[in-house]
Amino acid sequence: xxxxxxxxxxxxxxxxxxxxxxxxxxxxxxxxxxxxxxxxxxxxxxxxxxxxxxxxxxxxxxxxxxxxxxxxxxxxxxxxxxxxxxxxxxxxxxxxxxxxxxxxxxxxxxxxxxxxxxxxxxxxxxxxxxxxxxxxxxxxxxxxxxxxxxxxxxxxxxxxxxxxxxxxxxxxxxxxxxxxxxxxxxxxxxxxxxxxxxxxxxxxxxxxxxxxxxxxxxxxxxxxxxxxxxxxxxxxxxxxxxxxxxxxxxxxxxxxxxxxxxxxxxxxxxxxxxxxxxxxxxxxxxxxxxxxxxxxxxxxxxxxxxxxxxxxxxxxxxxxxxxxxxxxxxxxxxxxxxxxxxxxxxxxxxxxxxxxxxxxxxxxxxxxxxxxxxxxxxxxxxxxxxxxxxxxxxxxxxxxxxxxxxxxxxxxxxxxxxxxxxxxxxxxxxxxxxxxxxxxxxxxxxxxxxxxxxxxxxxxxxxxxxxxxxxxxxxxxx
Numbered sequence: 001x002x003x004x005x006x007x008x009x010x011x012x013x014x015x016x017x018x019x020x021x022x023x024x025x026x027x028x029x030x031x032x033x034x035x036x037x038x039x040x041x042x043x044x045x046x047x048x049x050x051x052x053x054x055x056x057x058x059x060x061x062x063x064x065x066x067x068x069x070x071x072x073x074x075x076x077x078x079x080x081x082x083x084x085x086x087x088x089x090x091x092x093x094x095x096x097x098x099x100x101x102x103x104x105x106x107x108x109x110x111x112x113x114x115x116x117x118x119x120x121x122x123x124x125x126x127x128x129x130x131x132x133x134x135x136x137x138x139x140x141x142x143x144x145x146x147x148x149x150x151x152x153x154x155x156x157x158x159x160x161x162x163x164x165x166x167x168x169x170x171x172x173x174x175x176x177x178x179x180x181x182x183x184x185x186x187x188x189x190x191x192x193x194x195x196x197x198x199x200x201x202x203x204x205x206x207x208x209x210x211x212x213x214x215x216x217x218x219x220x221x222x223x224x225x226x227x228x229x230x231x232x233x234x235x236x237x238x239x240x241x242x243x244x245x246x247x248x249x250x251x252x253x254x255x256x257x258x259x260x261x262x263x264x265x266x267x268x269x270x271x272x273x274x275x276x277x278x279x280x281x282x283x284x285x286x287x288x289x290x291x292x293x294x295x296x297x298x299x300x301x302x303x304x305x306x307x308x309x310x311x312x313x314x315x316x317x318x319x320x321x322x323x324x325x326x327x328x329x330x331x332x333x334x335x336x337x338x339x340x341x342x343x344x345x346x347x348x349x350x351x352x353x354x355x356x357x358x359x360x361x362x363x364x365x366x367x368x369x370x371x372x373x374x375x376x377x378x379x380x381x382x383x384x385x386x387x388x389x390x391x392x393x394x395x396x397x398x399x400x401x402x403x404x405x406x407x408x409x410x411x412x413x414x415x416x417x418x419x420x421x422x423x424x425x426x427x428x429x430x431x432x433x434x435x436x437x438x439x440x441x442x443x444x445x446x447x448x449x450x451x452x453x454x455x456x457x458x459x460x461x462x463x464x465x466x467x468x469x470x471x472x473x474x475x476x477x478x
Contacts, residue, residue: 014128016121017194021237023062027118028200033058034066035105038075038094039112042102046079046093057114057197057237063174066110067092075101112204116198117238119321122208126297126324129193129280131245132165136188144151146185149358149365149400154181157353161186165330167336175401176355179249182284185330192217193280194239202319206261215244215276246281248274252290259301263316273313275305277295279326288333288340295340302329306348333437357397360387367403371423374407379423386428396436408433 020026023033033056040055049067053060070076071311075098080089094102106112119261141159161168162185170178197209235241250258262271275283289295305311305325314320333340337352346352358366364383371378386406407423409431414421421427 014124016117016124017236017239019059019234020062022060023065026058026062026115026123028115029203030066030069032200033115033204034069034075035101036112036115037063037066037070038098038102039105039110041076041092041094042099042106043112046077046091048091049219052092055114058085064421074098079216099238100389106268108268109270111198111207111270112189113207114197114203115238116200117196117236119199119201119323120201122196123324125194125196125239126183126279126326129191131189131280131282131328134165134189134191136162140188141306144184147182148180149362149369150177150181151358151362154353154355158185161190161351161353164350165328167302167331167332167348169331169349169352170355170357171333171336171352173357173397173399174334176357176400177400178355179284179286180400181331181355182286183247183249185282185284185328186245187283189245189247191245192242193245194241195243196239198238201321202315204270205319206272208277209240210277211273213246213248214240215246216240217242217244221227225282227254228294246278247284248278248281249286249364250274251283252292252299254285254291256293256301256361258296261313261315270315275311275325275329276313276323277329279324281299282328284328284330284332289335295335296342297347299341303345303348310462319332360398360450363387363398363473367407370403370407374421376407376410376421376423382423382425382428385425386432390428390432394436402435405435409434411446 016027021152023030026033036056037052040052044055049060049063052067053063056063067076068090071078073093076092076094078092079091080091081294136159138156138159141155145155158168158181161231170182193208195214197207199206254420259273259275261273261276263269264271285298288298291298305327306329309321309325311325312320313323331349337349367383368378390396396402406428409423410423410427413427413430
């Protein structure tokens with residue numbers, strides 16, 4: 001970030017996040033930085049010194065000795081590009097020897113982006129902006145969930161759980177709103193954080209900053225005056241500032257392999273696991289129990305990280321290293337907790353929160369909200385018909401997803417008929433049949449059949465008692 005908010009934060013920046021003035025202050029090996037410049041020139045061609053500095057996020061003064069070494073070793077040459085006749089016109093490109101060296105470097109690791117930070121500095125920064133230091137209040141929860149209808153007891157549980165820093169297990173019927181509530185927890189993650197573009201681990205570079213997963217809080221702005229420019233020069237630009245705390249969501253696609261550091265032999269690049277990128281935020285595992293691995297295997301993967309706040313990953317070279325695990329893990333499932341894991345894991349789940357079906361008052365509020373959003377008149381009589389003849393008669397629980405899904409079908413029908421949408425009994429019947437595919441009717445038929453069988457068995461039993469005939473269980477059950 002280069003905006004005013006980012007600049008103001010530098011006054012409190014720790015020493016390791018201030019712009020390095022020498023190669024030694026970067027914490028990175030001299031030859032590693034040389035090879036990084038070689039890869040950049042190989043991929044981008046001829047570049048001026050300021051362009052090189054801007055690409056790898058290091059000051060020109062840090063790059064100067066690296067370029068001097070490359071020229072001495074005949075790895076790069078200088079050409080003049082411009083008319084001013086100053087050093088600003090000098091551009092650098094690789095020699096034949098430099099291109100051969102670049103191929104060797106790229107074959108090992110193809111990363112050619114901003115210079116990484118050290119693993120030690122990354123650990124220190126994670127600790128400074130720990131999610132465990134968050135303070136969530138009732139006012140915060142009210143603000144974040146004010147526009148939706150949620151059981152107040154559930155909201156109180158979620159708010160307290162976020163203060164614990166421990167894992168949260170949210171369970172309930174499919175369609176009760178578990179995933180939506182889990183994603184809304186992002187709004188409780190106040191305070192911006194700083195993230196590195198990449199991390200260097202045992203000579204290898206792991207790209208870290210992900211613009212898809214990591215969202216900036218402010219728009220980038222150019223510094224407005226010389227004082228702001230001077231401040232900008234004091235910032236270590238290898239860190240991206242002003243980033244919202246991450247809230248990462250994974251679902252049925254999650255595998256155990258995805259939770260490890262992966263090295264792609266084709267691209268020659270590492271891919272950090274999603275929970276590592278979620279540090280200082282929350283990591284949501286949705287639809288637990290639907291993954292290709294068993295829930296027990298998946299949960300066992302989390303026992304040590306959740307218990308100790310650290311995780312262990314390994315490079316493709318076999319080097320094992322420790323990384324911080326500063327994440328609030330949120331599990332969301334249609335299954336009860338005891339169905340998915342054993343007691344050892346359940347003890348590490350700080351909160352087990354059930355999202356129940358809506359009450360009739362809550363369900364009506366949701367229905368009215370959905371109608372308002374769809375610019376559809378809410379019809380009380382038609383709504384009560386839905387409650388009595390559909391939900392109650394067919395024993396369908398009042399789940400938060402139904403109003404939206406049913407009203408959408410009314411809108412689809414209206415567009416098809418080129419008519420304004422109207423909330424009528426016939427339209428709701430049509431939408432209900434499409435949505436539930438006659439499940440309620442089949443359920444009622446099954447209940448009636450069971451009742452008839454029980455009544456028939458009772459009549460046969462009474463007839464046997466009256467006649468004095470011996471009881472035949474096979475005949476009674478037929």
